[in-house]
Amino acid sequence: MIRMNSHYKKLKASYLFSDIAKRVSTFQENNPDTPIIRLGIGDVTHGLPEACxxxxxxxxxxxxxxxxxxxxxxxxxxxxxxxxxxxxxxxxxxxxxxxxxxxxxxxxxxxxxxxxxxxxxxxxxxxxxxxxxxxxxxxxxxxxxxxxxxxxxxxxxxxxxxxxxxxxxxxxxxxxxxxxxxxxxxxxxxxxxxxxxxxxxxxxxxxxxxxxxxxxxxxxxxxxxxxxxxxxxxxxxxxxxxxxxxxxxxxxxxxxxxxxxxxxxxxxxxxxxxxxxxxxxxxxxxxxxxxxxxxxxxxxxxxxxSPEGQAQVKALITGYLENAAIIRSAMKELGFDCVGGDNSPYIWVNGKSDSWEFFDRLLKAGVVCTPGAGFGRCGEGFIRISAFNSKANVVEAMERIRKTLT
Amino acid sequence: MIRMNSHYKKLKASYLFSDIAKRVSTFQENNPDTPIIRLGIGDVTHGLPEACxxxxxxxxxxxxxxxxxxxxxxxxxxxxxxxxxxxxxxxxxxxxxxxxxxxxxxxxxxxxxxxxxxxxxxxxxxxxxxxxxxxxxxxxxxxxxxxxxxxxxxxxxxxxxxxxxxxxxxxxxxxxxxxxxxxxxxxxxxxxxxxxxxxxxxxxxxxxxxxxxxxxxxxxxxxxxxxxxxxxxxxxxxxxxxxxxxxxxxxxxxxxxxxxxxxxxxxxxxxxxxxxxxxxxxxxxxxxxxxxxxxxxxxxxxxxxSPEGQAQVKALITGYLENAAIIRSAMKELGFDCVGGDNSPYIWVNGKSDSWEFFDRLLKAGVVCTPGAGFGRCGEGFIRISAFNSKANVVEAMERIRKTLT
The missing domain is CATH 3.40.640.10 (Type I PLP-dependent aspartate aminotransferase-like (Major domain))
Known part of the structure; x- marks a missing residue:
């Protein structure tokens, strides 16, 4: 009889991103006129460098x-x-x-x-x-x-x-x-x-x-x-x-x-x-x-x-870091403790509340982040905001968050 | 102390392809005017289909x-x-x-x-x-x-x-x-x-x-x-x-x-x-x-x-199979039992002698194959010839083998 590697049974199903997807889709059904801005998953959004x-x-x-x-x-x-x-x-x-x-x-x-x-x-x-x-x-x-x-x-x-x-x-x-x-x-x-x-x-x-x-x-x-x-x-x-x-x-x-x-x-x-x-x-x-x-x-x-490649990559990174700075300063202005965003595309925000609750508050404003609890027990109370998006979207997202939280 | 997966110690070092490479390079040094024809490793040689x-x-x-x-x-x-x-x-x-x-x-x-x-x-x-x-x-x-x-x-x-x-x-x-x-x-x-x-x-x-x-x-x-x-x-x-x-x-x-x-x-x-x-x-x-x-x-x-892709792939496969047929019939004509080469790019030839000895005889003619013993105990006595090459090279290789073995 073909027997399984039973250690697989210990794995917890990861519902993090599917839970996020469900909440986002429910929000979109109820708010068809508010286009979502995604600052959740850590995926880049700009085309490849010309040299590549x-x-x-x-x-x-x-x-x-x-x-x-x-x-x-x-x-x-x-x-x-x-x-x-x-x-x-x-x-x-x-x-x-x-x-x-x-x-x-x-x-x-x-x-x-x-x-x-x-x-x-x-x-x-x-x-x-x-x-x-x-x-x-x-x-x-x-x-x-x-x-x-x-x-x-x-x-x-x-x-x-x-x-x-x-x-x-x-x-x-x-x-x-x-x-x-x-x-x-x-x-x-x-x-x-x-x-x-x-x-x-x-x-x-x-x-x-x-x-x-x-x-x-x-x-x-x-x-x-x-x-x-x-x-x-x-x-x-x-x-x-x-x-x-x-x-x-x-x-x-x-x-x-x-x-x-x-x-x-x-x-x-x-x-x-x-x-x-x-x-x-x-x-x-x-x-x-x-x-x-x-x-x-x-x-x-x-x-x-290559020299061109290095310049193009630098421009990409600089753009994402400018977004990160916008996010970081907006969240700090709103009174949240933050880490990251200066030497990283991620900003880790102490939401001073349940991760998912905070996620839902931002979602109400049409902004998707990632609840910190999905990354481990010490992530509870935090959210991760990613800088991977266009500058216009990031500015608009921060404006939405500002309105919703103040 | 960081301890290893000790099962790795049971692995035999695979000398097959490095042994082949060594023998080929020695041959080339001694015979700089005989360009080697490689029918050993199972790697394709033609450009990708146009559709791809x-x-x-x-x-x-x-x-x-x-x-x-x-x-x-x-x-x-x-x-x-x-x-x-x-x-x-x-x-x-x-x-x-x-x-x-x-x-x-x-x-x-x-x-x-x-x-x-x-x-x-x-x-x-x-x-x-x-x-x-x-x-x-x-x-x-x-x-x-x-x-x-x-x-x-x-x-x-x-x-x-x-x-x-x-x-x-x-x-x-x-x-x-x-x-x-x-x-x-x-x-x-x-x-x-x-x-x-x-x-x-x-x-x-x-x-x-x-x-x-x-x-x-x-x-x-x-x-x-x-x-x-x-x-x-x-x-x-x-x-x-x-x-x-x-x-x-x-x-x-x-x-x-x-x-x-x-x-x-x-x-x-x-x-x-x-x-x-x-x-x-x-x-x-x-x-x-x-x-x-x-x-x-x-x-x-x-x-x-796609329709073009299917036609182009068929042409590639047909070309390699024509090579295989040439190899198979040449080796049979020389009195060797063969399997494969009709529905496969590989011809498995019973060399009626030690795999490496037979490999060396073909190498003397400037043709590289793979000794069967490298694939397991039952491969002893056999060689594998691959059809992955140009038709001209395959025809020339068979001509060289014919000359060397008769």
Whole structure:
């Protein structure tokens, strides 16, 4: 009899976005003349940079002719892209990352979800709260948690991100083996300072732990004091894997390209305590279960690093950050405590009330946000507002919120 | 301490293609004037169909403008593609497959590799020999095998595909829970008849087992008696998942699009013997760890089903099948028993000698094939020749082999 992975039974159905969709559709039926402004889901809204469009067209033309056609490429990505990433995203910031430590993939969701396969099932995992749900769900599927009790999974060390700690949790007092961190954070928009990240790296080195560092929103950092990469922190090459994506940087949410950096200095241990190179393990996993990213898409990603690409991406990001500033200052003016929005496209607003209740108040004004409770227990009382929309829509949304709340 | 998934230590390093590469490069150094003809790796060589190129360009233009830009799409694939697949690949052959049973992905390698995550680790798995290595490797990683002893993994039920059984193994006498089948087969090129597949479906229904049916080479079937889909077999909707790919059909090896069919009738059982819908489980996995295929690529895949696309794909396949016929008849003329090459791009040649020795004899003539032993113990003595090349190269390769072997 074909038996299931019973850990799947522990998963909570995620009703967050379907609940939102239902409430929005009910509102629209009752208010057909108020067009909704969506500042909920973290999806970009502007067209791809011109440099990427040109690269895509050129690569598609190459695919049309036998002479220039590309079949299977290297599973890890083409050298032209891996080299551009290593040089521009890391070496230019003084991070000693080599091209062959970069693994190109079709998404940070896949990579952050798949990476846990390399680990034993009985390690201790620390996961922030609130958090992007993929870290937790994939560890539940793998059997690294117990049951769901009192709103939390047994066996997980939750890292509470609260107003009190500035939404950057301190290292735990106990020893954990695997730590998920995400800065600039989704959903809070908070960033971690050099000193805070150094504490985490030191903790990981001391405990022979590994940090999975999700830097998908790195491009939104404007403050020169905030590190863009965990590899700006001394010692990180030994204890940290970094996930990056072109989704939010260059608007690739519907184009699909990302990458993961696995330094050759990272070690992982077998049951006898013998060290193995994490890089070799991930390479084996990647080559066995993945067949590379489409050639035209890799060419488009590489175009992000051209001078035109860099200028166009900067313009996109600047536009979204201007929206974020508008949202942040409007919400502050209305008396709400906010974090994020300065080095992040997300603004995490303390609504001083039930998340869903606050969501409903904004919806009445025709504005969709995301209730913080959907991201974890510590998200209760908050909402996430996303800057991914046109400036006109954002200005109009803030005007609507102002009217409804004052 | 971060501990590894120790099952990775059981994996054998795959030296097959790197060994081939080394021998080829040594030959080239010694014979700089003999250009190598590659009939080894199963990668297509012709440009993408014109209909796909046009669809790609059009979709890229859509991605350039805010108004037509596409961000995150449905993880399972756009309805336009799922509907085209259900209608053209299944309903047109009398298979009752609905669009929402089709999950679009970036490759059959990913899907065939990832699907085993849904199962308990202590189920009994049957895997053919010789075989595409992904089925076995991903089950090793998940801990469903013991150690490697006498050339085989403990705990796996190997399905020997030999000349004696026409390279279609009979159902095992014992009960197994999960069965991998691949027809037209990689590497042998053999096909399974309706009666043979019916036996497998009946076996699976009797044992509450599940068949993972890899039909990546379906497009090469010319014989009207051979089923294209497992769903042409009565009862298969209850016990079979089917993997398909645009890689070999439309030359998408470097473009990346595939799909998996999970009928809603397929059940899987928990430890109490309670039935759960496999469709819901795969949907949860797919949405948690995957973020959909790039919009332009899905448009290109959908173009395969347009009248022009169908004609262009047929021309590509016919060309490769003409090559296959040339190879098959040349090898038969030289006195070798062959299978495949009629409904498959692969010809499996009984070299009547050590696989690598035969490989070396062909390499001396400047032709690269794949030694059968690389696909499993039953592949010893065989080589796989691929029809993926230009007709001129295939004719020249056969001429060289003829000269060297006679």
């Amino acid at each position: 469009i040109k690269a895509l067209h050129d690569a598609v033309d190459e695919m049309a002719e036998d002479q220039s056609f590309k079949g299977y490429g290297p599973e890890q990505g083409y050298a032209f892209l891996r080299e551009a990433i290593a040089k521009n995203d890391f070496q230019s910031r003084g991070c000693a990352i080599e091209a062959d430590e970069v693994f190109v993939s079709d998404g940070a969701k896949c990579d952050t979800g798949n990476f846990q396969e390399l680990f034993a099932t009985d390690i201790r995992v620390a996961i922030p709260d609130p958090v992007y749900p993929v870290y937790l769900d994939t560890n539940i599927m793998a059997g690294r948690t117990g049951e769901f009790l009192d709103g939390r999974y047994q066996g997980i060390v939750y890292l509470d991100s609260t107003s009190e700690n500035g939404f950057v949790p301190p290292v735990p007092e106990e020893a954990v083996d695997l730590i998920y961190l995400c800065y600039p954070n989704n959903p809070t928009g908070a960033t971690a300072s050099r000193a805070q990240l150094q504490e985490w790296v030191d903790y990981a080195r001391k405990n022979k732990a590994l940090i999975l560092f999700d830097a998908a929103y790195e491009a939104f950092i404007t403050d020169p004091e905030i590190p863009h990469s965990i590899y700006e922190i001394p010692g990180a090459r030994e204890v940290a894997v970094e996930f990056r994506s072109f989704s939010k940087t260059a608007g690739f949410t519907g184009t699909r390209c990302a990458f993961t950096v696995v330094p050759k200095d990272c070690m992982i241990y077998d049951e006898k305590g013998e060290a193995h190179a994490l890089h070799a393990l991930w390479n084996r996993r990647h080559c066995t279960k993945f067949n590379g990213v489409a050639y035209p898409i890799q060419k488009a990603a590489a175009a992000v690093y | 190129i046009k669809a790609l360009h059009d979709a890229v233009d859509e991605m350039a403008e805010d108004q037509s830009f596409k961000g995150y799409g449905p993880e399972q694939g756009y309805a336009f593609l799922r509907e085209a697949i259900a209608k053209n690949d299944f309903q047109s052959r009398g298979c009752a497959i609905e669009a929402d049973e089709v999950f679009v992905s970036d490759g059959a390698k990913c899907d065939t590799g990832n699907f085993q995550e849904l199962f308990a680790t202590d189920i009994r798995v049957a895997i053919p020999d010789p075989v595409y290595p992904v089925y076995l490797d991903t089950n090793i990683m998940a801990g469903r095998t013991g150690e490697f002893l006498d050339g085989r993994y403990q705990g796996i039920v190997y399905l020997d595909s030999t000349s004696e059984n026409g390279f279609v193994p009979p159902v095992p006498e014992e009960a197994v829970d999960l069965i991998y089948l691949c027809y037209p087969n990689n590497p042998t090129g053999a096909t399974a008849s309706r009666a043979q597949l019916q036996e497998w479906v009946d076996y699976a229904r009797k044992n509450k087992a599940l068949i993972l049916f890899d039909a990546a080479y379906e497009a090469f079937i010319t014989d009207p008696e051979i089923p294209h889909s497992i769903y042409e077999i009565p009862g298969a909707r209850e016990v079979a998942v089917e993997f398909r790919s645009f890689s070999k059909t439309a030359g998408f090896t470097g473009t990346r699009c595939a799909f998996t069919v999970v009928p809603k009738d397929c059940m899987i059982y928990d430890e109490k013997g309670e039935a759960h819908a496999l469709h819901a489980l795969w949907n949860r996995r797919h949405c948690t760890k995957f973020n959909g295929v790039a919009y332009p690529i899905q448009k290109a895949a959908a173009a395969v089903y």
